[in-house]
Amino acid sequence: MIDPSSVVGKAPPIERRVPFVVVGAGAAGVAAALEAVRAGVEVMLIDENPLDPDLMAMDVPHYFGQRMSLSARNRALMLERVIEANPGLGRADEAGVDVQLGVSVWGAFRNGPTQRELAGPVLGLANEERSWLVRYDRLLIAAGTRDVVLGFPGWQKAGVMGANGLASLTRHRVFAGRQLAVLGSGPLGLQTARQALEAGLEVVAVVEVTAELRGDPVETRRLADQGVRFYPSHTVQEASGRTGEVESVTLIRLDADLAPIAGSETEIACDTICLALGLAPNVELLALLGATLRFRSDLGGFVPETDGWLGTSAPGVFAAGDCTGVHEALVADDGVARGQGRLAGLGAALSLGAVDRARAEAVRTELGGVGARPSEPVHAYWRHWLRSSIRVGGLEVYACQCEEVTRRELIGVQPPRYLGWHSAGMSARGLGTLLRDGPINQDQIKRLTRAGMGPCQGRRCREQVALFLAEEAGVPVGQIPLPSFRAPVRPLSLQVLWPRDEPEAARDHWVSWFGIPTQFTPHWTSHVDASETTVFMGLGGESQHGGSSVEKQRELPGTGRG
Amino acid sequence: MPGAAVVVIGGGVTGLSAAWWLRRAGVDVLVLERDIVGWHASGRNGGGCTHIYSPFGLEEQKLWPQMDELLGYPTEHQPNRIRVALNEHQLTLFRRAGEIAAQRGFRTDFLSPKELKELVPIVGDNALGGTYTHYGGHANPQRTIQAYAWALQDLGGRLLQNTTVTGIQLRGGRVTGVETTRGPVGAEALVIAAGTQTGLLAAMVGARVPLAPARVEMIVTEPMPLMTRGGVDGNGLYGRQALRGNLIYGGGPHEWIDVGDMGAPELPTSPLTRNLARRLAELFPGAGHLRVIRSWAGAVENTPDGLPIVDRLASPDNVVVATMSSVGFGLSPAVGKAISELVIHGACRFADLGSVRLSRFADTPPDWRECQGWVPAPDRSALDLGVLEGSPAAG
Numbered sequence: 001m002i003d004p005s006s007v008v009g010k011a012p013p014i015e016r017r018v019p020f021v022v023v024g025a026g027a028a029g030v031a032a033a034l035e036a037v038r039a040g041v042e043v044m045l046i047d048e049n050p051l052d053p054d055l056m057a058m059d060v061p062h063y064f065g066q067r068m069s070l071s072a073r074n075r076a077l078m079l080e081r082v083i084e085a086n087p088g089l090g091r092a093d094e095a096g097v098d099v100q101l102g103v104s105v106w107g108a109f110r111n112g113p114t115q116r117e118l119a120g121p122v123l124g125l126a127n128e129e130r131s132w133l134v135r136y137d138r139l140l141i142a143a144g145t146r147d148v149v150l151g152f153p154g155w156q157k158a159g160v161m162g163a164n165g166l167a168s169l170t171r172h173r174v175f176a177g178r179q180l181a182v183l184g185s186g187p188l189g190l191q192t193a194r195q196a197l198e199a200g201l202e203v204v205a206v207v208e209v210t211a212e213l214r215g216d217p218v219e220t221r222r223l224a225d226q227g228v229r230f231y232p233s234h235t236v237q238e239a240s241g242r243t244g245e246v247e248s249v250t251l252i253r254l255d256a257d258l259a260p261i262a263g264s265e266t267e268i269a270c271d272t273i274c275l276a277l278g279l280a281p282n283v284e285l286l287a288l289l290g291a292t293l294r295f296r297s298d299l300g301g302f303v304p305e306t307d308g309w310l311g312t313s314a315p316g317v318f319a320a321g322d323c324t325g326v327h328e329a330l331v332a333d334d335g336v337a338r339g340q341g342r343l344a345g346l347g348a349a350l351s352l353g354a355v356d357r358a359r360a361e362a363v364r365t366e367l368g369g370v371g372a373r374p375s376e377p378v379h380a381y382w383r384h385w386l387r388s389s390i391r392v393g394g395l396e397v398y399a400c401q402c403e404e405v406t407r408r409e410l411i412g413v414q415p416p417r418y419l420g421w422h423s424a425g426m427s428a429r430g431l432g433t434l435l436r437d438g439p440i441n442q443d444q445i446k447r448l449t450r451a452g453m454g455p456c457q458g459r460r461c462r463e464q465v466a467l468f469l470a471e472e473a474g475v476p477v478g479q480i481p482l483p484s485f486r487a488p489v490r491p492l493s494l495q496v497l498w499p500r501d502e503p504e505a506a507r508d509h510w511v512s513w514f515g516i517p518t519q520f521t522p523h524w525t526s527h528v529d530a531s532e533t534t535v536f537m538g539l540g541g542e543s544q545h546g547g548s549s550v551e552k553q554r555e556l557p558g559t560g561r562g
Numbered sequence: 563m564p565g566a567a568v569v570v571i572g573g574g575v576t577g578l579s580a581a582w583w584l585r586r587a588g589v590d591v592l593v594l595e596r597d598i599v600g601w602h603a604s605g606r607n608g609g610g611c612t613h614i615y616s617p618f619g620l621e622e623q624k625l626w627p628q629m630d631e632l633l634g635y636p637t638e639h640q641p642n643r644i645r646v647a648l649n650e651h652q653l654t655l656f657r658r659a660g661e662i663a664a665q666r667g668f669r670t671d672f673l674s675p676k677e678l679k680e681l682v683p684i685v686g687d688n689a690l691g692g693t694y695t696h697y698g699g700h701a702n703p704q705r706t707i708q709a710y711a712w713a714l715q716d717l718g719g720r721l722l723q724n725t726t727v728t729g730i731q732l733r734g735g736r737v738t739g740v741e742t743t744r745g746p747v748g749a750e751a752l753v754i755a756a757g758t759q760t761g762l763l764a765a766m767v768g769a770r771v772p773l774a775p776a777r778v779e780m781i782v783t784e785p786m787p788l789m790t791r792g793g794v795d796g797n798g799l800y801g802r803q804a805l806r807g808n809l810i811y812g813g814g815p816h817e818w819i820d821v822g823d824m825g826a827p828e829l830p831t832s833p834l835t836r837n838l839a840r841r842l843a844e845l846f847p848g849a850g851h852l853r854v855i856r857s858w859a860g861a862v863e864n865t866p867d868g869l870p871i872v873d874r875l876a877s878p879d880n881v882v883v884a885t886m887s888s889v890g891f892g893l894s895p896a897v898g899k900a901i902s903e904l905v906i907h908g909a910c911r912f913a914d915l916g917s918v919r920l921s922r923f924a925d926t927p928p929d930w931r932e933c934q935g936w937v938p939a940p941d942r943s944a945l946d947l948g949v950l951e952g953s954p955a956a957g
Contacts, residue, residue: 003936006776007815012833058853107833114777114819114861115830124833133833290828403806415636415705418805425634425716437598437711438723444598447605447704450806455784455855487831491784491853497839498850506837510798512813514776514888519868522615522662523917 005515007117010506012499014119014135018044018098020348021123021136023105023285025049027334028321029142030088031341032348033097039349043097044134047089048104048490050078050172052128055104058491059456061282062168063147065161067272069176072169075102081172103127107487108139108288110314121316124487131497138348141286141312142321142341145279145300149460150385150467153393154239155273156401159246163192163276170199177272181205181249183385184276185230186214187328192276193223204270207231207251209258209388210381214328235388237265239273249273258388277385278378279331280463281323284485289314295478297377299325301463302482308364309347310340316351320344327375339370379467379477386467399468400461402454410465411472413448431472440469442483452483455491565748566592566720568905569740570755571727571763573597574604575703575891576884577755578710578721579898580905582633585719587906592720592749593711594727594742597826600707602757604891606860608780608800608812609706610793611892612643612698614668616870617913621896623668623697629895634716635709638702638805646678646685646692646796646845656693669696682794684786686847692796700793700802703891710894726824727756730766736878737767751905755884758821758863764883769875771883772926773863774936775821778888779831780812780860781838783852797845799838809849811842818937819861829859862888866923866930872897873920874904883920 002008020036022029025047033045048061053073056064071077082101083089093099107124109115122133147162154160159177163184169175180196182189185208193203206223211233213220224230234251237260241247253264280301283293291312293302303325304312312319320340322330330336343364350360389397395408403416412430415421434444442465445451451465452458458465462483470477488497513519568584570577573595584591599605611626613619629637647653660670671694678692679685711721722744729741730752739748754763758775765771785807792803801811814837821827835857843850865871865887875881882904886893900910909915932939 001935002938003818005815006936007817007832007834010815012836107831107835109830109832112828112830114827114859115817115832117817118832122833124836131836288830290830416806419636419638421636423634425712426636429712437721441598443601444708448708453806453856455853457855486856486858487835488854488857491855493851493853494783494839494843495850497836497854498843499833499836499840502837502840506815510814510837510841512795512798512800514816514864514868516864516868519864519887519889520615522665523617523619524665525662 004509005511010503010509011117011119012133013501013503014122015132015501017135018042019137019352020044020140021046021134022140022142023123024142024144024321025086025089025092025099026142026144026321027088027337028341028344029140030092031338032140032142032320032345033092034095035342035345036349036354037092037095037097039346039354041349041352041354044100045092045097046100046103046105046125048102049082050075050102055490059460060491061146061459062165063149063162063275063460064165064169065272066158067161067175067177068169069174072174078172078174085171104490105285106131106490106492108285110289112290126490126492126496129496130500131492132501136316138316138318138352140318140320140344140348141323142319143282143285143323145322145326146282146459147275148278148280148382148463149275150277150382150389150464151397151399152236152239152389153397156398157239157241157244157246159241159271160239160273161275163188163274164279166192166274167195170195175199175201178202179204179270180272180274181207181268181270182274182276183207183236184278185220185232187216187331188278189276190215190219190223191331192274193228194219197223197226203228204268205229205231205249205251207234207236209233209235209254209384211256235260235385235392236273237392246271246273252392254388258384258391260392277382278328279322279326281326283323284489286312286314286317286319286323287482287485288487288489289317291317291319293482296325297379297478298327298375300327300378309350310344311347318344318348327378329375336370339367343367343370382463382467383471383477386464386471399465400451400454402456402460403450405449405451407468410445410449410451410468413445415448416450431469435473440473440475440480442466442469442481445469446483457489457491458483565739566590568751568753569594569747569749570753571740572754572756573599573711573721573723574602574755574757575600575707575710575894576886576897576901577753578707578714579894580753580755580884580901581719582710582714582717583898583902584905585714585717587902589906592722592747593714594725594740594747595721595723596726596824598723599711599721600704602826603860603862604707605704606780606858607703607891608810609700609703609802609891610698610800611639611700612695613889613892614663614666614697616893617915617917618893618896618900620666621899621912622893625895626699626701629701633709633713635712637706637709639699640701640792640805641699642791643695643698643700643793643795644673644678644682644692644791645695646682646794647690648688648797648844649690652796653690660693663695663697670694671696681791682789684846684848688844688847698793702804727763728824730763732767732878736880751880753882753884753901753905755901757885758827758861759824760863760883760885762821762824767875767878767881769881769883769920771871771885771920772866772923772930773885774818774931775861775863776816776818776888777829777859777861778812778816779834779838780810780858781835781842781854782856783809783849784855786849786852797841799841799845809842809846809852811838813841814838818931821861827861829861831857831859864888866926866934870897870918871920872900872904872915872918874908875920
């Protein structure tokens, strides 16, 4: 028997094996599922809507800002609304796709040089009750985007949220606010304002840091005619409210150098401040799978490298839709995402041998170029917002809300306040001294400051921390490497992750550390007694195989304790 | 050629602690690190400081309470540990551990289920009791590693990150320097403390250091209210509640891996996250609702007997090799001190290093991992067919 305390023989049980799994039932995911199922491929389409209300309260997966109404907790109602709001789900179901709703994908695992025991590539899935594993032959990640969040004084108050969060809540009619200030006047900001008006909400301001408004002038005019007031050359001075809830936003006018003009403050009553500055591709599953990612500011940040069928560098893994790159021109038009979904679905079907190459090539030609059209670099615009906010709000603003890390603590690379640590040496340290030891490593900064280490898993701070570090270090943001993503990419409880399918071998042969009988033997004892060897680290390993290993070691020359 | 009196290969806890102790003694020292400090096992472990069984254990216990002050940076060291027994066998083991610890003057209190629950409110009715050790403790590995690095720099020691060693220069039977991706670095003495790559580096000076690398995993929950004692183990898990409130726990099966060159191994986590979650919820039923927000994997290396190798080579005699055999973080204050004494005086003055000499493996066969049943023996028929050699599946 090979080392019974190792992973050998303990491969986790796989509940199902599916030829083609599609993650995300947006425009791209639905189109891919339909394309593949029509080619005769068995398809599972997974979508996490209706969302777990407890995750929504943690701003996962979108920045919801605690603006969910109580109905969001009514699962049956939400299921109805999710189906009603996304006609693609019904179409996929009718076409024979196995549509799994309310299921999140929290992990993606495959064998590699240091992980060889899996039966095959698997996804970790979960609903609100349990978790399980599904094996795929081909996988499409169509995971969409995340809200890009740039803080300002008071952004930790309930009522500050993101455009994706607002769109999700209004789409499912569970938005609890009434008066909205929108930050960002580009296509995303205008669409957010438009959807808010259509949902019967009041849009009290659309704020833009630049002197020029950024969106379609016709739509801007139309919104203005409907009473929406635009504030170019403004930034947020503060979100105010007495009870931890947003009650008003104070804007301040900026000069040409983004410096605030004293006396130009305007306080506007509102219950919600919606960040509509941009979106970031959701690449965490692709990162877990080891797909090559590269920085493309015109596509929102790090995006997967893909081939002519939208295959990534990870074997059998495709990517389509906004997670392959997004910009504001795509916001109002899901045609690109749909085309990408079809192409990826076709690519998966082709690689499974379900369609012949000539037909696949013909459809690909008909689809034409489906890549996201390159647009303007977006990070420079985000840096404008950040700079204005630093000039107006200073450094005592949180960079990371979960861990309550201020901008000053971030650039000082200071330990968390709860340690109460003060020393001259520590005060003399900062990003500047750290940079002398090597280029910025966000994982190192996370470790030291804890920014990005909280329950929202960095969703509300990844971009602003990277931008802030780039600003302070004086380097392009593309030079700041992506911090690591780690499973579970949805925060799931111990009870939900609990493997009800745990194999007996994993249960019975569990040791806290390696199970090498001599490893924890007190050095002053002269003999090895197998029953005592794990006294110091044998914290309840059920495995009682220590004795035989001792015998084995004694037989082997040169491995006894010398 | 730029250089230092002592070059340390490996910016993990062992190498950095050694460098810091050397610098405290006035030695000109330079640490070379392939990635960033503590990027591998040193920054990815349970943070335990409870290794009284080790020859370095007494010094470990003496030093930890002083480390914050000695380093000048926070380590988050917290004293003492609690162990939770979920069955009679574990109670017996803990009792025995208490007796053995007492032989060295360490005190252990036995806890009734009620006393245990008062100290650790998240344990459940399945806990039969436990022990409270008035020794040991835990610290934050990631903060500690940086503390070593910064303390070293404050004393004038040097650190070069993102620098891979590609060769070692020998002249007249002694090491004279190392080749790196940033050019040659001169050295009058060398310390090799490079974790999983220690064996590869030692081989460059003709020393055979038998090491088996492995991948291990841990999970992290969201924070919960701080308990008065954070170092609580049991149910086959080791770990701690960090001062932020997160539960950070590991344990269970390891995966033996191969490290063929000086590159950093890929370290994915696996669905073991779920098994760890179950174990943790069994240990702490009152925390079953906590959400797991991260997992991580790290690579550690083990010697055939699981004990460290901390030794100065006979030849070349200006080289010290150090591997902690997968248990290095807690012992690092003491081991670094031992290494500095080996470099400066040729011997450790506070501990008997007889049990951690390299010579005990002089006769260990090259295929010792297979002999011990850690990894399967190569399939001879496949070898005969020439399938393994040169194929991507080899190694």
